Amino acid sequence: MTQILVLGATGKTGSRVVPRLQALGHTVRSASRSGTPPFDWADPRTWDAALSGTEAVYLVPTETLGLPERAEFVDRAKAAGVRRIVQLSVRGIDHDGGVPETESAVRESGLEWTVLRPCWFAQDFAAPDFFLGEVLTGELATPAGDGREPFIDVEDIADVAVAALTGTGHVGKTYELSGPRTLTFAEALGIIGEATGRELRHRYQTPNAYAAAQIAAAMSAADAEAIALFLDGIRHGNDDYVSKGVQEALGRAPRSFEEYVSKTAATGVWNT
Incomplete structure (x- = not known):
């Protein structure tokens, strides 16, 4: 090409x-x-x-x-x-x-x-348009509750995309992509906290309250409501499973959340 x-x-x-x-x-x-x-x-x-x-x-x-x-x-x-x-x-x-x-x-x-x-990106914890602001305050409030999510490193998505754009064997395939294990938001924040020496907490927030808070922070109503709905789905177990798309596309395991956190913590983004 x-x-x-x-x-x-x-x-x-x-x-x-x-x-x-x-x-x-x-x-x-x-x-x-x-x-x-x-x-x-x-x-x-x-x-x-x-x-x-x-x-x-x-x-x-x-x-x-x-x-x-x-x-x-x-x-x-x-x-x-x-x-x-x-x-x-x-x-x-x-x-x-x-x-x-x-x-x-x-x-x-x-x-x-x-x-x-x-599924949800590991990078969302360091993204200003998602969770970074609240992570920096020490408390993240979402509708996800104790639901579990197999956060995927965006680097893996990029690797799969490039393989599909340039390689063979991917035509007609739908790859469901996830990390190697599921985590609650509290567990994910605990891993970030351990890497940064900070105490980070997750608090449940109703979907309506979450959407209202995002709208107040200048997010569009459509996006705020959609994100709240997806997060509420996590609470109900919709995402509590691991997909094998990375393995199918690349022949290797996806990067772990710990690998992502270790690399990202070194940039200092969570200690600003």
Whole structure:
């Protein structure tokens, strides 16, 4: 492949996919409003120029949690000559029995496709747009309660994405991605606390109260309600299982939460 379009190139996964592809010698077009050519999800007039000459696409919806319908983009990609699409989705997104429209469009496109469905990211504990602010205060309040989650290191998602974009044996696969074991939020914070010498606590907060707090902190109502719903699902055991997608795609075990914490603690992000 000579050119790969990466959507969400500045996001948690895209920012890791881009340098990996470049290290392998591929030409990467990082999609952004300020890019050349510019790309804007809200302006379909920018899509064709960004897709021109592209052989593969890393497809990250504009709002991963909401999974907005982007079936039209898949049609445009096919018309532009794209032959492979790797889409970032969400684990458990079809728990009600339906496949989101964008995923359906990818699967039915006739292109070489792979869908990645990760669980919650380990990096969310160090992300300003998720839990970092509260971790720094010493107390994180969520609707997750004592539910368990197999947090995945985003580095593993990036490795799987690059393998699917550039390698063989991944076409037609849906990889559910998770870390190697489940943890409660209290246990995860305990691991961070041990690595940083801090006392960190997790407190239960109702979904409505959580959403209201996020909205008050300038998050959109749709995103706040979606995150609260996902966290409440953790409390009810929806995510209390380990997936084997990393092993299936890469032939190795996923990184542990302890490995992620050790590496991240060395940056000082949790001691600011």
